[in-house]
Amino acid sequence: MKLRVKFKxxxxxxFIGHLDVMRxxxxxxxxxxxxxxxxxxxxxxxxxxxxxxxxVGLESNGEYMDIEVNSLISCEDVKDRLNxxxxxxxxILSVKILPEGAGNAMASVAAxxxxxxxxxxREPRTDIAAILPAFLNKKQILITxxxxxxxxxxxxxxxxxxxxxxxxxxxxLVDASSAGNIKPIQIIEALLSEHGEALQENALLxxxxxxxxxxxxxxxRRLICLDAVGFDAxxxxxxxxxx
Amino acid sequence: xxxxLALSDDILMKIEKPARYIGSxxxxxxxxxxxxxxxFAMCFPDVYEIGMSHLGIQILYDMFNSxxxxxxxxxxxxxxxLDSIMRRQRIPLFGLESQEPVKNFDFLGITLQYEMCYTxxxxxxxxxxxxxxxxxxxxxxxxxxxxxxxxxxxEPIAAFFDMFYIGEGETRYRELLNLYNQCKEQGLGRNEFxxxxxxxxxxxxxxxxxxxxxxxxxxxxFLPTEEGIPQTILKEIEMDVTxxxxxxxxxxxxxKVTQDRxxxxxxxxxxxxxxxxxxxxxxRPVRERDVDTLKKYALEMLQxxxxxxxxxxxxxxxxxxxxxxxxxxxxxxxxxxxxNISLPSLRIDAFSLDVMSKVQDVKKSSxxxxxxxxxxxxxNVINKGLTEEVILHGAALAFEGGWTRVKxxxxxxxxxxxxxxxxxxxxxxxxxxxxxxxxxxxxxxxNGKVQIVSSTSFFVPKPFTPFQWAAQCTKEQFLEKAYQTxxxxxxxxxxxxxxxxxxxxxxxxxxxxxxxxxxxLSQVILKAYEKGCYYDAWSEYxxxxxxxxxxxxxxxxxxxxxxxxxxxxxxxxxxxxDCGVTKEFLKRExxxxxxxxxxxxxxxxxxxxxxxxxxxxICLEERGAFHEAES
Numbered sequence: 001m002k003l004r005v006k007f008k009x010x011x012x013x014x015f016i017g018h019l020d021v022m023r024x025x026x027x028x029x030x031x032x033x034x035x036x037x038x039x040x041x042x043x044x045x046x047x048x049x050x051x052x053x054x055x056v057g058l059e060s061n062g063e064y065m066d067i068e069v070n071s072l073i074s075c076e077d078v079k080d081r082l083n084x085x086x087x088x089x090x091x092i093l094s095v096k097i098l099p100e101g102a103g104n105a106m107a108s109v110a111a112x113x114x115x116x117x118x119x120x121x122r123e124p125r126t127d128i129a130a131i132l133p134a135f136l137n138k139k140q141i142l143i144t145x146x147x148x149x150x151x152x153x154x155x156x157x158x159x160x161x162x163x164x165x166x167x168x169x170x171x172x173l174v175d176a177s178s179a180g181n182i183k184p185i186q187i188i189e190a191l192l193s194e195h196g197e198a199l200q201e202n203a204l205l206x207x208x209x210x211x212x213x214x215x216x217x218x219x220x221r222r223l224i225c226l227d228a229v230g231f232d233a234x235x236x237x238x239x240x241x242x243x
Numbered sequence: 244x245x246x247x248l249a250l251s252d253d254i255l256m257k258i259e260k261p262a263r264y265i266g267s268x269x270x271x272x273x274x275x276x277x278x279x280x281x282x283f284a285m286c287f288p289d290v291y292e293i294g295m296s297h298l299g300i301q302i303l304y305d306m307f308n309s310x311x312x313x314x315x316x317x318x319x320x321x322x323x324x325l326d327s328i329m330r331r332q333r334i335p336l337f338g339l340e341s342q343e344p345v346k347n348f349d350f351l352g353i354t355l356q357y358e359m360c361y362t363x364x365x366x367x368x369x370x371x372x373x374x375x376x377x378x379x380x381x382x383x384x385x386x387x388x389x390x391x392x393x394x395x396x397x398e399p400i401a402a403f404f405d406m407f408y409i410g411e412g413e414t415r416y417r418e419l420l421n422l423y424n425q426c427k428e429q430g431l432g433r434n435e436f437x438x439x440x441x442x443x444x445x446x447x448x449x450x451x452x453x454x455x456x457x458x459x460x461x462x463x464x465f466l467p468t469e470e471g472i473p474q475t476i477l478k479e480i481e482m483d484v485t486x487x488x489x490x491x492x493x494x495x496x497x498x499k500v501t502q503d504r505x506x507x508x509x510x511x512x513x514x515x516x517x518x519x520x521x522x523x524x525x526x527r528p529v530r531e532r533d534v535d536t537l538k539k540y541a542l543e544m545l546q547x548x549x550x551x552x553x554x555x556x557x558x559x560x561x562x563x564x565x566x567x568x569x570x571x572x573x574x575x576x577x578x579x580x581x582x583n584i585s586l587p588s589l590r591i592d593a594f595s596l597d598v599m600s601k602v603q604d605v606k607k608s609s610x611x612x613x614x615x616x617x618x619x620x621x622x623n624v625i626n627k628g629l630t631e632e633v634i635l636h637g638a639a640l641a642f643e644g645g646w647t648r649v650k651x652x653x654x655x656x657x658x659x660x661x662x663x664x665x666x667x668x669x670x671x672x673x674x675x676x677x678x679x680x681x682x683x684x685x686x687x688x689x690n691g692k693v694q695i696v697s698s699t700s701f702f703v704p705k706p707f708t709p710f711q712w713a714a715q716c717t718k719e720q721f722l723e724k725a726y727q728t729x730x731x732x733x734x735x736x737x738x739x740x741x742x743x744x745x746x747x748x749x750x751x752x753x754x755x756x757x758x759x760x761x762x763x764l765s766q767v768i769l770k771a772y773e774k775g776c777y778y779d780a781w782s783e784y785x786x787x788x789x790x791x792x793x794x795x796x797x798x799x800x801x802x803x804x805x806x807x808x809x810x811x812x813x814x815x816x817x818x819x820x821d822c823g824v825t826k827e828f829l830k831r832e833x834x835x836x837x838x839x840x841x842x843x844x845x846x847x848x849x850x851x852x853x854x855x856x857x858x859x860x861i862c863l864e865e866r867g868a869f870h871e872a873e874s
Contacts, residue, residue, distance in 0.1 A: 012248055013497075015261040020497045027269070027495060027549030030580075042604050044581050057256050085549070087269055119252075202253050 002068050002098040003078060004105065004230045010059045013089035018053040024090065025065060031085035034078060037068040051105040051211050051226055052112060052176050055183070062112070062210035064226045066098065066105040075232055096230025103213075110214035111161060111223050112176035114184045115207045117169045122203035126195045128165045135191050136163060143190050156182055156190060161221070163187065173223075176211065249337040249344075250325075258324045262497045263291035266317075266339035269495040270547065272304070273340050274314040281420055282348040283307050284338050284385065286318040287356070288363035289780065294319040295494070296502030298556060299391065300354055303412045305490035313420065316340040317494070318351070320363045321370060323778065329370050336371040345371040349423065351385040353404075355393030358757035359750065359780035361400055364389075365772040368403065375769065377405045377450060382433050386423070394447075395478075395525055396706040396817035399757050401449035402765035405433075406440055408447075409820055410479030411511075413487045415445045441472050445479035448472075452819070454762055460803055462761065462814040477821040478525070482859040484511055485533040489540060492547045504552035504585065505544045507537055509569065513558035514845035514861060516852075518626045518836050519615070519654065521705040522558055524824045527852060528860035529845060534565035538572050545582060553577065554585040561590035562846070570598050591637035596644050606689070609648035609696070610641050616657055617667025623839045624659050626832070631671065638675045642682045648694045649675055655724040655745070656702040656716035658836065665724055669731035669741075672697045676737035695737075698744040699728060701751035705758050706817045707824065709832035714808040715755045721748040749787040753779070756804040761816035764804075767797045825853035 009021070016024065026046055029036050038044035051064035072078065075095040082092045102108075118124070135141070141156040159175030159182045174182040184206050189199050213229065216222030248255070248265055255261040276282070285304055287294030294300065300317070307315030316338030321329060329336065335344035345351055351373065353364055365375055368387070374380045377387065389397060390408040397407045408415065419440060426436040441448035451472045455463045467474055481487050493505070512529035513522065541553055553573065557563060573584050584602040589595040591610055599608070612634055616622045619631060638649060653668050672695050679693035701721045704710045716724070725745040732743050757764065771793045778784040794801050809815070811830060818826070828851060835842060842850050845861045855862040 012265040012267050015255050015265050016497045017262070020262060020499075023499065024497055026551065030549035030551070031269075031546065033546075038581050043583075056261065057252065085269075087267060089267065202256050 001070075001072060002066055002102065003072070003075070004096045004098050004227050005065050005067060005078075005082070006093045006095075006227045007063050007065075008059075008061045008091050008093055009054065009063055009089065010091075011089035013087060014057055014059050017056050018050070021054075021090075022048070022050060024087075028082060028085045029067070032078075032081035034067070034081060035069050035071045037070050049104045049106050052109045052181070054208060058206045058208060060208035061093075062208055062225070064105050064211055072097075094227055096227045096232060098230045102229055105226060106178070108213040108226060108229075109176050109178070109211055110221070111173055111212040113162075113171070113173045113209040113212070115169050115171055115209055116184045116188065117205045118203055119205055122200040124192050124197050124199070126192060126197050128170075128191075131191065131195060132163070132165050135194060136160070141187075141190050143186055145186075156187060160187060161223075171209075173212075247342060249334070249342040254325070254328055254334075258328070259322060260291075260498055263319070263322065264325065264339070266342060268497060269549075270492040271317075271340055271494050272308040272315070274308070276314060276341065276343075279314040280312040280424055281314070281350065282338075282341075283313055283315040283350045283352060284318045284345045284348045285315055286345075286351060286353045286367055288320050288353055288360045288367050289778075290322050291319045291496070292498065292500040295496045295500040297354065297356065298502075298506045298508060299356075299412070301490045301493045301506075302488055303352070303416075304494070305492070306413065306416065306488040309488065310417070310420070312424070314340075316348075318345055318367065318371075320366055320778070323784075326366065326370065333372075336367060346373050346383075346385065348385045351387045353387065353389050354391040355389050355397075355400070356391050357780060358393060358399075358754045359785075361757060361768050362772045362777040362779050364400060364403055365769065366777045369772075376402050378402075380405065380433070384433075386433070386436070392521065392525060395521075395820055395822055396758065396760070397447060397449070398762045398816040399760035399764035399768060401762050402769070404449065405437055406446055406448045408479070409445050409476050410822075411481045412479075413481040414479045415443060418443055419446065438469070438472075444477065447476050447820070449762075454816075462816060462818075465814065465816070465819050475819050475821050478823055480823065480857055481511075482530065482857055484530045485536050491540065491543050493544065495548045495550070502554070503550070504554050504583075505541065505548055505550045506554050506556050507541055507544070508532070508556045509537060509560065509563045509566075510557045512860065514562050515559055515628065516626055516832075516842055516844060516850065517615070518624070518709040518832055519657065519702060519705075520558075521708050524707050524829075524852075525822050526558070527823055527845075527854035528857060528862045529562070530860040531563060531565070534569050537569055541573060542576065545577075545580070551581065552583040552585055554587065557588065559590070560586060560588045561592075561595065567594065574598075574601060591634075591641060593640060596637075596640055600644055605645040606647075608646070609650050609694075610638070610646050611650045611652070612637070613652040614671060615652065615654050616660075616664060617653060617669070617671055618664045620839055621657060621660060621664040621667070623841050624836045625654075625657055626836070626841050628841065628844065631674070634671070635674060635678055639678050639682045642679045642693070645689075647679070647689055647692065649696070651675070651695065651697045653697065653699045653728075654702040655699045655728065656721055658710060658713040659839075660724075662727060665727045666731045668697060668699065668728050669735050672732060672741045673735035673737050676735075676740040679740075680737075693740050695741045696744065697728075697732065697741060698746075699725060700746045701748055703751055703755045703758055706815065707820075707822050707829070709829050709836055711759065711815065711829065712809045712811065712813075712833050715752070715805040717802075717806055718748045718752050721751065747782060750779070750782065750785055752801070752805060753787070753790055756801050759815070760804050763799060767793050767799055770797060823852075823854045823857060828852040 037047045047068035049066045054060050079092045079095045144151045145154050159180050162173035164171045211226050212223040213226050214221050304315050307313045337344050368375050373384050387405045389404045394407045437448045440446050441451050451468050453468050454465050457463045510531040512526040514529050517523055577584055614629055615627045676693055676695050704713045704715055729743055732741050771790050774789050776789050
């Protein structure tokens with residue numbers, strides 16, 4: 001049975017990289033004595049998959065991982081045990097049971113939402129509220145992206161689903177699929193560079209708020225939180241799940 | 244826990260592996276600083292991944308934090324990227340747990356595991372903004388205390404430390420801390436605390452000793468300068484290793500460190516008495532931990548850490564009398580929980596091969612032998628009780644069991660070594676390869692190949708070993724020997740199956756200088772550091788030319804410490820320390836070595852080394868047989 005675990009990451013542990021967060025959970029799951037399933041073979045490993053890697057330094061209120069378990073008392077029990085085995089800064093928010101045939105966390109990711117603020121003293125001179133509407137009206141927002149093979153031009157516009165500026169913060173909902181992932185900094189750099197301003201070093205405070213999957217189509221998106229596809233409890237009369 | 248970090252986001256975003264510096268790992272201990280009397284910073288002067296892999300620190304961390312009035316935190320050498328930022332921005336080095344400057348702590352303890360970290364001690368002090376020399380420290384500086392194997396010859400770094408703790412940490416720290424509290428309450432000041440500490444067993448305070456030298460540069464006298472300060476210092480030793488501190492909740496790092504597993508120390512000491520080995524003498528007598536206690540520890544530590552691997556630790560695991568029982572237990576428990584078992588330092592025989600085939604993938608793993616010398620003659624000199632017959636038999640068994648990779652470790656530059664001994668390295672490697680082709684029929688050969696990797700290190704004589712009198716080779720001699728080895732290997736029939744690696748010679752020479760050095764070296768180390776030498780243990784940062792230049796500027800001849808053969812009546816810089824093993828015993832062993840005579844191990848026959856005075860461990864066991872009685 002597959003479980004989808006939602007967690008937040010904040011404080012000092014935001015400096016732990018993605019691979020180390022995976023290692024953290026592998027050990028936390030052992031400490032919590034979750035009855036996780038292992039792969040077969042000579043060196044079995046826990047069956048676990050993460051939704052979208054979070055860059056070092058970012059906080060998040062909507063991280064996800066899927067794990068496969070052999071047995072389960074309740075979702076609440078898994079959540080409590082994991083929290084008991086965790087550290088300050090990594091907090092399990094919910095655990096849901098995934099229906100049969102649900103795609104894994106990573107493949108399911110279509111979009112993510114972020115709140116982005118400027119660090120004190122590193123705000124741009126440009127008046128964001130004044131320039132944003134024109135920016136969003138553009139058909140194309142081209143940026144050059146450095147890849148391993150060289151540089152490549154990409155268009156950000158189709159991947160920006162929502163972009164607002166209020167109370168000195170951006171709220172954005174952007175493409176987070178493996179093919180079209182957009183980083184918040186790319187958008188803000190593009191926005192400021194239109195007006196000849198460069199972003200100062202380490203100027204942004206970014207929080208990923210939520211990660212979404214798309215139940216609609218490419219053209220007509222129906223985005224829901226990754227854990228909305230799961231359910232809270234096993235069906236009636238089946239209180240304990242044993243293989 | 245406080246979210247305040249010592250380093251700003253800007254810095255943390257700029258440096259490699261910021262997780263080295265943020266603390267807050269699982270099982271890290273955070274206390275209310277208003278409720279403790281003593282703040283202790285425990286430092287391993289190398290990068291986090293190395294320091295976090297060290298069991299000794301975890302033991303002491305656990306011990307100190309079990310004391311209600313003490314808060315012990317960890318400190319490591321910042322990596323070079325952060326190092327330069329801290330210097331530029333004058334950021335003081337901090338304890339990982341509280342993120343507060345170490346300079347405000349009561350103690351800074353530094354573990355001394357290898358000589359090549361000596362300049363990193365200065366890096367740590369410097370970044371901590373603590374005066375580098377003990378004599379320059381005032382009332383508000385922490386007490387800087389050294390411990391660990393290199394403190395058995397603390398003289399080269401004596402100027403940087405206020406005191407050294409000689410021996411095993413479990414026994415005497417409480418007394419030292421009580422004395423500290425007492426002196427503080429009475430307002431007695433730093434020097435008076437040090438004076439009183441110098442009278443505690445196991446504590447060496449360099450400032451209360453004076454050294455005079457003869458014209459030839461050797462020591463004339465080494466004496467305390469005040470009444471009541473002991474002339475010799477006996478090492479501290481924990482005789483009851485079962486009922487003492489052991490960290491049930493070791494700190495679990497976020498990033499991958501060198502030793503990313505539960506470490507179970509099954510015994511302390513070694514019965515073997517290899518004559519080059521310092522640990523084999525320093526930790527005498529062998530003391531075993533109770534097997535049932537170890538089983539309990541293993542389960543509890545795995546539970547508390549979530550590690551996916553457990554490793555047994557000791558100088559020679561095969562000599563632990565209850566090894567089969569312990570391994571059976573671990574295989575049963577760990578198999579069920581998908582936990583790997585790692586078994587270093589096992590002698591290769593039918594038993595260990597059977598065990599290893601169960602806990603590791605034979606196809607992927609390699610077997611390790613450490614003959615240390617190429618000929619039986621030289622193995623007798625070094626008292627390495629491993630014969631060619633045993634090695635070839637073990638290898639043949641292993642090849643039958645499916646192993647195809649063998650690692651061999653040798654030393655070059657051992658006392659009395661000849662060209663023939665060196666050729667022996669190549670010949671032994673060749674014979675092992677030949678054994679493969681003999682034992683494994685053609686149709687069963689995976690890829691048709693066997694891979695022998697022979698590595699040599701350069702021998703460095705260490706204090707408190709029978710070879711402490713021996714001359715060390717020069718760099719040129721070392722390199723010539725490595726060249727001879729390489730050449731001899733290429734002349735072997737199976738040379739295509741043998742790969743040869745050797746270490747760099749420069750670092751071995753410096754290690755030798757520092758290992759048997761005296762107080763006069765403190766100025767060289769200080770000056771080399773000031774010229775930018777640190778992280779010397781990392782070959783890519785080791786700058787031999789700078790060191791040579793420094794020796795010259797200080798007017799100190801490095802050869803005095805290395806290539807000179809010492810006379811039997813010379814007073815050594817470390818003679819004021821009594822490590823339990825007597826100088827008379829070491830002398831006997833040195834003479835026997837030159838006569839190519841071996842000495843039986845402790846379990847077979849007592850050699851009268853002197854460790855019996857501790858009244859425990861192997862010294863009290865019945866000889867001549869492996870004990871099987873229940874403890």
